[in-house]
Amino acid sequence: MRSRRAPTALDTEVLVIGSGAGGATTAAKMAAAGRTVMVVEEGPWIDPDAIEPFSLEEMVVKYRHRGPCGTLGAPPIAYAEGRCVGGSTEINSGLWHRLPSYLSEEWRASYRIEHFTEDVLDRYAEDVEQAQAVSLLPSAPPSSSATLERGATKLGWQAVEFPRVFKYDGRGRGVKQTMARTMIPRALEHGATLTADCRVARLLTNGDQVTGALCERRTDDGDAERVVINADHVFVCGGAIQTPALLQRSGIRGQVGSGLKVHPTIKIAARFPSPVDHAGVPMHRITEFAPSLTIGGSVSRKGHIALALSDCAADFTEALEDWERVFVYYAAIRGDAAGRVVAVPGLRAPVVSYRLTDADLSRLARGLIHLGEVLLAAGAIELYPSVIGGRVVRRVDELASWWDVVTRSTANLMTVHLTSTVRMGEDRRRTAANSFGAVWGYRNLRVNDASLLPDAPGVNPQAAIMTIASRNAEHFLAGT
Amino acid sequence: MLWFERQVVDRLMSTHDPRRRAEVMAYVDGTIRELPEHLRAAIGGASLAFGGWFSVVRPRSRGGAADPLVHSLDNSWLPPMRQYVRLFRGLVLFAEQELP
Secondary structure (H helix, E strand, O other), rough: OOOOOOOEEEEEEEEEEEEHHHHHHHHHHHHOOOOOOOEEEEEEOOOOOOOOOOHHHHHHHEEEHOEEEEOOOOEEEEOEEEEEOOOOHHOOOOOOOOOHHHHHHHHHHHHHHOOOOOOHHHHHHHHHHHHHEEOOOOOOOOOOHHHHHHHHHHHOOOOOHHHHHHHHEEOOOEEEOOOOHHHHHHHHHHOEEEEOOOEEEEEEEEEEEEEEEEEEEOOOOOOOEEEEEEEEEEOOHHHHHHHHHHHHHOOOOOOOEEEEEEEOOEEEEEEEEOOOOOOOOOOEEEOOOOOOOEEOOOHHHHHHHHHHHHHOOOHHHHHHOOHHEEEEEEEOOOOOOOEEEEEEOOOOOOOOEEOOOOOOOOOOOOHHHHHHHHHHHHHEEEEOOOOOOOOOEHHHHHHHOOOOOOOOOEEEEOOOOOEEEOOOOOOOOOOOOOOOOOOOOOOOOOOHHHHHHHOOOOOHHEEEHHHHHHHHHHHHHOOO | OOHHHHHHHHHOOOOOOHHHHHHHHHHHHHHHHHHOOHHHHHHHHHHHHHHHHHHOOOOOOOOOOHHHHHHHHOOOOOHHHHHHHHHHHHHHHHHHHHHH
């Protein structure tokens, strides 16, 4: 029940909204520098050891909307966001890939981003990597990952093992270093406070200054309590969907919410002659066609395999019974298209739209065929594409049949990487924030998350998000 | 969930265990309920439209194993109808495999 009492008032120097890769990094930096920091997170605090990774329970508890949501567009694209302390770092694969230097250079020149050279970014990346225990596997890769390497080798393609934010014990058992395990505890050790189950309804503004935030906090007895947090400085770090939505709800528009970038992803459920290791996500990626196309492996619990098998509308009963020999792989593209996030008055969730270009569809078809090639080369005996009407392929010469079936009405696509809705840079016509995340038109409002990336990076964006967040936080500390 | 949505979920389930069926139905119900308002409204609208259509044009059995209603949705010439059944099939499949 909504409380009708006057809102509780709290005060802080720095308010960080969101506790994912951007928010947690920001909070840890600020608190370590002696600032008074308050972090608010819409989702709950969940002990990182309490729930099995990638399980249905995890989806219900840690995901926004209890699982994937969808963009408006043809075809719709399923996407997922974390909604808990630690944000999407609690639910992702933990793969780590520094922003490629050719991309940072392209972005620096195109969006006129200051202090964005390879040297600068590498310095921050090294600090974050040390703090996050970024590392390669201490032993041989699981069979699901080795499959990609084997297929690439046979075709003469380049494949690499990506490092991950995993800390390994003496027996080689890895634990993902999520924000709830690393940056959030560091921020709290330095005196920051964290309020979970607290949704920011809107920012409070006075001219060109943000004075704080109006929040709804869920109390232990299930009531919603209104809270006003007064702050000298506000960092919005809710991710590429929630950050622009909050800014728009607060009357801050301009370029905010336009230019949404994703990595449209198409999948294949591949059946092999022998059982595949289903623990975790493969760490090998085929980078032969990067950055426009990347090939990798997905989470493949039995439920995910069932979903992937059902995507092509062929009979999959036998393959599902044989699920221990099936694994799901994907091809992800950097597309031409861009989407939009719009906060509609009266609706709690923003409307997210994204329309693929014809060229993107063609890239996806090409990606699907390349993925099929490498899986067959690696020994797969049956391939189920995530395309309605796509035939089940068993031989290389059958792959060409997929060229014409990837259409707007048949392709089943998804993404987990969302960026670029509050782009950074000094070119005011194309950006919503300056080179360090300060929102144009406001003196003390900053964004510090995936929204700032001017374009999709073509790889898991966590490294880029944390590197840029660290850089922006230091810039703030040096100037205030 | 709306009446037609329950019909579709009921026909998509493969388990015959009443307790399990109730758990799957509850999971789908909870997930649909949590969708953004505009998506929930669109699915609700589709449910009313498709439910109305299939109450007039009753799907016929094709002699195969597939349920006639599910078969009609799967093979519709309307992409939204195929997406509609795909959404519910995904939720049912995932729940059937992953519910403890």
